[in-house]
Every structure is written in C-alpha cells, then in structure tokens.
Amino acid sequence: MNRREFLWVPVLLASWQTAGAHTPYRQWVVYRKKHLLIGAHRADPTTYDLAKKLAAVLAHSLPKSRCRVARAPTAQRLASLIGTDQLDVAVLDTADAIAMQSGSGRFEPYGPISIRQLAGIGGRLLVAHERLPARHAWLIAATLDQTRTTDRRRLDQDPDVSWHPGALSFLRGKPQPGSE
Numbered sequence: 001m002n003r004r005e006f007l008w009v010p011v012l013l014a015s016w017q018t019a020g021a022h023t024p025y026r027q028w029v030v031y032r033k034k035h036l037l038i039g040a041h042r043a044d045p046t047t048y049d050l051a052k053k054l055a056a057v058l059a060h061s062l063p064k065s066r067c068r069v070a071r072a073p074t075a076q077r078l079a080s081l082i083g084t085d086q087l088d089v090a091v092l093d094t095a096d097a098i099a100m101q102s103g104s105g106r107f108e109p110y111g112p113i114s115i116r117q118l119a120g121i122g123g124r125l126l127v128a129h130e131r132l133p134a135r136h137a138w139l140i141a142a143t144l145d146q147t148r149t150t151d152r153r154r155l156d157q158d159p160d161v162s163w164h165p166g167a168l169s170f171l172r173g174k175p176q177p178g179s180e
Helices: 003-020 025-034 045-061 075-083 094-102 105-110 134-146 165-171
Strands: 037-041 068-072 089-093 115-121 124-129
Touching (some): 037 045, 037 075, 045 068, 045 115, 045 124, 045 134, 075 089, 089 094, 094 105, 094 124
Parallel strands (some): 037 089
Antiparallel strands (some): 089 124
C-alpha cells in the first residue's frame, strides 16, 4: 500500500461513521420510552384485535400514555422484545404467558421472563414485565376497570400468571403508588 492509498483510510472511516449516525436506532429508543406500546402477534389474530381495542381505550383515557400497538410475527418474538427491554406490555394467550414466564416449551431459548398480569381481557391476558413501574400498572388496571374493558378476576384464586404489584394494589383498593 502506498502513501496515497493509506491517506484514504481515515477519510473512508470518517464517512462511514457519519453515515452510521443517520440510523434511526437512537430515535427508536426515545419513541419506545415516550409511548406505551402494547405487543401483539400475527400467529394469534385475537391478540392484535384486543391490543387495538386496549390502545384506543388507553389513548383516550390516558392521553399522556401515547398508547400504540406493536405487532410481532410470533409470540416468541414478543418474548425476545420483552426479555431485552424493548417492550413492556403485551396481550398473550394464557398458555403462552405461562410458558413465557417459566421459560419452557417454545420460549426455552429466551429463558424465564419476569412477566406479571395486569388484566384479563376476552380470554387473553394483558401482561407486563415486572420492571414496569407500579404507578403505571396501577393506572392501566384502573383505567381498564373503569371502562369495563377487562374481566375482573378473583384475587383469592391462584392466578396462572402472578399479578403485577401495581395492578394488585389497584384490585385491593389501595391508592395509586406514589400518591400517598
């Protein structure tokens, strides 16, 4: 390699770094933090219909949530998104939620994912990662209960997927976390 060819190396590196700065990745992170995204998947069309209904209710009742639906191809992709902090809330079939929580069956490659129940809707569960703030879970559970969107489940029964502490706080009639 002669000197002239060698001088082009820094120019090419600088242009590559500049082009890389135009990727939307950083903005996607910001978008996910500013919007409540409810995951659904194409393999179970019912989850998408329920997620759209929930998003409409939450966007109307909690406009600051900026609620939207995020649709994945499969429940396994939702497990990947939830497990890697890219998604917090999803609508799942009870069997999928149980398997995802235990990391069994088709969810074994993702390991156990700490999801908790927020509500029951039309034979499906609205679940959230346990990292979802309790205040947010309380607001979601209260809004869905007030709009009669959810099926109230009895607290004295052992749920298939354990309750999120914020949703459980609402169901037990306690005030919103952080409002005391």
